[in-house]
Amino acid sequence: MSIPSTSVSVTSSAAQTRAAYLSHLLALAQRSETTLPWLRELRDHAAVRVQEQTFPSTRDEEWRFTDLSDLLAVELAEVGGAEVQAAKLAELAKFYLPEADQSRLVFVNGIYAPQLSSLHHLPEGLTIGNLVNLPEAAQQHLQTYLAKQTGAEEVFTALNTSGLSDAAVVQVRKNLVVETPIHLLFVSTSSPALIQPRALVIAEPNSALTIIEDHVTLNEGVYFTNSVTEIWLGDNAQANHTRVQRDNLAAFHIGKTAVSQARTSRYTCTVVNLGAKLARHHLGIHQTGEQTETTLNGLTVLHGEQVGDTHSTIALTKPYGTTRQIQKNIVDDRAHAVFNGKVFVPKEAQLTDAGQLNRNLLLSSKARVDTKPQLEIVADNVKCTHGATVGQLETDEVFYLQSRGIDADSARKLLVHAFAYEVIESIPLASLRQHIQL
Amino acid sequence: MVIGNSDVILSVKDLTANVDETPILKGINLEIKAGEIHAIMGPNGSGKSTLSKVLAGHPAYEVTGGEVSYLGQNLLDMEPEDRARSGVFLAFQYPLEIPGVSNLDFLRVAYNSKRKHEGLEELDAFDFDDLVQEKLGIVKMDAAFLNRSVNEGFSGGEKKRNEILQMAILEPKLGILDETDSGLDIDALRIVANGVNQLAHSNNAMLVITHYQRLLEYIIPDYVHVMANGRIIRTGGKELALELEERGYDWLLEAEAVV
Ligand SMILES: Nc1ncnc2c1ncn2[C@@H]1O[C@H](COP(=O)(O)OP(=O)(O)O)[C@@H](O)[C@H]1O
Numbered sequence: 215m216s217i218p219s220t221s222v223s224v225t226s227s228a229a230q231t232r233a234a235y236l237s238h239l240l241a242l243a244q245r246s247e248t249t250l251p252w253l254r255e256l257r258d259h260a261a262v263r264v265q266e267q268t269f270p271s272t273r274d275e276e277w278r279f280t281d282l283s284d285l286l287a288v289e290l291a292e293v294g295g296a297e298v299q300a301a302k303l304a305e306l307a308k309f310y311l312p313e314a315d316q317s318r319l320v321f322v323n324g325i326y327a328p329q330l331s332s333l334h335h336l337p338e339g340l341t342i343g344n345l346v347n348l349p350e351a352a353q354q355h356l357q358t359y360l361a362k363q364t365g366a367e368e369v370f371t372a373l374n375t376s377g378l379s380d381a382a383v384v385q386v387r388k389n390l391v392v393e394t395p396i397h398l399l400f401v402s403t404s405s406p407a408l409i410q411p412r413a414l415v416i417a418e419p420n421s422a423l424t425i426i427e428d429h430v431t432l433n434e435g436v437y438f439t440n441s442v443t444e445i446w447l448g449d450n451a452q453a454n455h456t457r458v459q460r461d462n463l464a465a466f467h468i469g470k471t472a473v474s475q476a477r478t479s480r481y482t483c484t485v486v487n488l489g490a491k492l493a494r495h496h497l498g499i500h501q502t503g504e505q506t507e508t509t510l511n512g513l514t515v516l517h518g519e520q521v522g523d524t525h526s527t528i529a530l531t532k533p534y535g536t537t538r539q540i541q542k543n544i545v546d547d548r549a550h551a552v553f554n555g556k557v558f559v560p561k562e563a564q565l566t567d568a569g570q571l572n573r574n575l576l577l578s579s580k581a582r583v584d585t586k587p588q589l590e591i592v593a594d595n596v597k598c599t600h601g602a603t604v605g606q607l608e609t610d611e612v613f614y615l616q617s618r619g620i621d622a623d624s625a626r627k628l629l630v631h632a633f634a635y636e637v638i639e640s641i642p643l644a645s646l647r648q649h650i651q652l
Numbered sequence: 653m654v655i656g657n658s659d660v661i662l663s664v665k666d667l668t669a670n671v672d673e674t675p676i677l678k679g680i681n682l683e684i685k686a687g688e689i690h691a692i693m694g695p696n697g698s699g700k701s702t703l704s705k706v707l708a709g710h711p712a713y714e715v716t717g718g719e720v721s722y723l724g725q726n727l728l729d730m731e732p733e734d735r736a737r738s739g740v741f742l743a744f745q746y747p748l749e750i751p752g753v754s755n756l757d758f759l760r761v762a763y764n765s766k767r768k769h770e771g772l773e774e775l776d777a778f779d780f781d782d783l784v785q786e787k788l789g790i791v792k793m794d795a796a797f798l799n800r801s802v803n804e805g806f807s808g809g810e811k812k813r814n815e816i817l818q819m820a821i822l823e824p825k826l827g828i829l830d831e832t833d834s835g836l837d838i839d840a841l842r843i844v845a846n847g848v849n850q851l852a853h854s855n856n857a858m859l860v861i862t863h864y865q866r867l868l869e870y871i872i873p874d875y876v877h878v879m880a881n882g883r884i885i886r887t888g889g890k891e892l893a894l895e896l897e898e899r900g901y902d903w904l905l906e907a908e909a910v911v
Pocket residue numbers: 671672676694695696697698699700701702703712
């Protein structure tokens with residue numbers, strides 16, 4: 215016989231578990247060291263933000279479809295350092311991109327790894343490196359940007375900041391066009407660990423750059439990556455950003471990309487989510503000036519019991535802004551994809567043009583997708599379109615290929631590939647496109 | 653052309669088939685020998701496309717009775733891809749668009765799966781390119797179509813020409829053309845018909861499904877079959893097509909009803 219318990223006590227004990235877990239995460243985060251006074255201040259401030267909040271549950275609207283309960287059962291530890299075993303170096307080298315062979319920053323478990331990084335023949339006017347090794351003047355300058363994006367107080371973003379001891383920094387001086395793509399490679403080797411990568415990218419007015427942010431693993435154990443990337447685009451600056459997440463299937467990954475765009479700047483982001491047991495990526499775009507352009511291409515591919523959650527928030531605050539967003543999800547087995555795309559168009563943002571499309575391909579009857587476009591439009595002279603489709607592979611399509619001699623399995627693969635193609639094609643590096651074979 | 657004792661390529665006996673439990677084919681009998689061109693005509697909805705899809709192995713059509721022998725093998729036992737690799741080719745009435753798959757890659761994968769089946773070495777991209785360039789001439793197609801996604805954004809006529817290009821590359825033993833002429837203007841019709849004529853020879857056979865006698869002025873059939881309500885109700889020579897053009901189908905349907 216079971217003993218009846220009141221729902222109140224169940225709830226409160228679940229809440230206690232979550233609160234205890236958040237404290238556990240915060241304590242772990244704060245164990246990383248810093249000697250810089252300004253950074254200590256920033257961290258302490260963020261720690262307070264964390265303490266003020268609760269660890270999300272599915273009762274929170276923003277986390278309704280993404281249940282973090284499994285994470286609560288994982289006892290995390292400090293990262294083991296930035297060492298990569300000699301035996302694993304060849305495996306790591308497979309992630310290197312020939313196009314960015316002399317413009318690569320490597321962080322192992324969130325810690326800078328100079329011996330694996332490669333910075334040569336880069337133009338004057340490009341500041342690239344890890345925060346704590348930059349000259350003091352540069353650090354001073356960065357203080358006005360670090361952790362200053364909208365949404366910095368959100369619980370996981372603040373958690374990252376509360377343990378911030380270093381960061382990947384890329385800053386492009388005014389009018390400089392950096393032709394070489396920059397590769398930020400974040401590798402996990404430590405388990406069970408809380409890994410908190412951080413990146414700060416600043417493109418000054420009229421500058422341009424291409425960034426590849428790649429989250430990879432050499433490790434089969436469980437870990438929790440909580441990553442934050444902040445990108446600032448000055449007037450008329452241009453950034454092409456690719457973010458790939460290929461953590462192992464035991465891992466948890468929560469990622470934040472926060473972007474601020476000044477007038478006539480252009481930001482293109484291609485996000486490819488392949489790994490992790492549970493992954494959540496939140497892309498927050500803030501258009502702060504007129505006539506800015508934002509292009510977002512997303513692809514999530516899930517198998518087994520994976521959960522892949524894409525949240526995006528786009529705020530168009532000034533006239534003549536445009537956004538183009540496509541999010542594609544390919545979901546197999548019992549996996550679960552979530553898409554929530556918010557677009558805000560306040561009264562000041564007249565003559566803007568926002569387009570959003572979410573397309574889902576379900577490859578099994580047990581696969582699941584929850585999609586929610588959320589357009590809040592106050593301005594009256596705007597063009598906004600959105601759509602969501604959920605489909606399966608069409609028998610007629612598979613048959614067409616079979617009737618040309620292609621076996622059913624290869625036909626399905628070809629069609630899945632074709633579905634993903636539009637997003638993969640937008641990755642600017644051929645070598646990376648090749649890596650992302652589904 | 654009808655050749656005295658040439659090999660039987662396709663032999664269909666009392667074939668019946670359902671779609672969603674509804675009988676569509678109600679006993680088809682047909683024999684096609686090497687070197688022959690057969691035409692099937694008939695009113696809309698009579699089951700012509702159904703027959704072509706059953707022969708190609710579409711899973712939506714359930715064969716409920718009868719036999720189909722292809723080059724001596726039981727065709728109905730074969731997977732669609734194996735039928736294709738053994739030389740059955742269906743030019744679709746409505747070719748599908750496959751965004752994201754380049755026409756050239758598609759053609760190469762299809763061609764190489766046939767080569768593999770025949771125990772031949774696969775062609776690499778370069779050699780295949782030469783082959784395609786040569787075949788493009790057969791349907792007077794611009795090479796620019798090769799780099800586009802399969803049929804995506806193609807006009808009706810371009811899709812049909814692309815089907816014939818595929819046929820030219822796969823060199824079938826049995827080519828089934830389902831209303832390849834529908835929606836074509838006269839120039840495109842000539843090009844397509846010309847292509848088919850170049851591909852037909854004494855070792856293969858063509859089954860041409862059409863609505864209009866017009867096509868048969870360019871592709872001269874040895875036999876014309878009239879299909880109605882899931883059966884072949886009349887078989888004749890090429891003059892039958894002309895008669896149908898003049899008199900329509902009603903007289904045949906009435907004659908059928910009397911029997
Ligand atoms: N996939 C299908 N699902 C349902 N009905 C079908 C399907 N294919 C064909 N039919 C039906 O079978 C009959 C014959 O169609 P079809 O073979 O396309 O004729 P035709 O090609 O001679 O015009 C029609 O009544 C049509 O509606």
